Amino acid sequence: MIAFFLAAHKLKNRTEPNTAMSVLQYIVVLVIMASGIAVVTVDQLVTTNITPFLLICIIVGSVFLIRPLISFMIFITSYAAYYYLIALTITNQQILLSNRVNGITAIGIGFLLSLIMWHYNFTNITQKRCIESQQKQLEKMAYYDPLTDLPNRRYLEKLLEREFSSMQRCGHETVLIILDIDNFKNINDTYGHPVGDNILRQLANLLINNVRESDTVSRFGGEEFIILMPKTSVEEGYAFAERLRKLIMEKRFTVGAITLQVTASFGVSSMADINNQNLEDYYFHADKALYLAKQGGKNRVEVACGG
Structure with missing residues (x-):
């Protein structure tokens, strides 16, 4: 995580389209999800709760701005990994079934938060661009000649x-x-x-x-x-x-x-x-x-x- 932080700090000041920063974001998401799944899998040896998995779903859904389709694929893939890995440390079939069902709830919460965040930010960006476009049009009407497009x-x-x-x-x-x-x-x-x-x-x-x-x-x-x-x-x-x-x-x-x-x-x-x-x-x-x-x-x- 320290390495990711240093890389992001170095990339954030770039003014050109920052593909590296976008790729880094998805790598961080995958690492967080994998870490949470690993922790909850090992944790089943001590306790049967899935709190770490629920927390990472909430963090990824609410903190990272991810496109809906990519978000869906990340959460589905994560649940598949979670589904099979917890079976390695849980011997009680009733507890296993309960945790798998609870895992669906955690995934659903994370994906819902991700959709809300994406829609909120997408709406804000769209409105901002619309306002900027209207301001440019008004400025052009105020300061440019409509016939020749020259400054008035x-x-x-x-x-x-x-x-x-x-x-x-x-x-x-x-x-x-x-x-x-x-x-x-x-x-x-x-x-x-x-x-x-x-x-x-x-x-x-x-x-x-x-x-x-x-x-x-x-x-x-x-x-x-x-x-x-x-x-x-x-x-x-x-x-x-x-x-x-x-x-x-x-x-x-x-x-x-x-x-x-x-x-x-x-x-x-x-x-x-x-x-x-x-x-x-x-x-x-x-x-x-x-x-x-x-x-x-x-x-x-x-x-x-x-x-």
């Missing part, structure tokens, strides 16, 4: 608060990029909103596939998207936005039999220009740059004057 404005604002604090601690620069599809209303008016929605999803995929792992793409609303680029200078942000602009311009957006080309305008700004007391206006400078890009003929990148 609410989620972005939480990221910006953390990033702003990180900038103050570490002193690095972070860039915000706002992009807006040019003349998107004409697409909806001409081809319908389902086509427009499909183009938004395709654009979202294009953006996700071309940003760094550290960057965050979010849907700001309508046909506007914001890209948060930590540890990036304005010059690097401008070069990246220019590359995205060309990728969007060259891409063929296909929706059924319809093939379209779209362009986008970009506004780039540094988060260093944001006032800590007025963080809700984080997009102000980038939005001004986007306005200049629209006024300048669209399909272009502009940098905020403060950047």
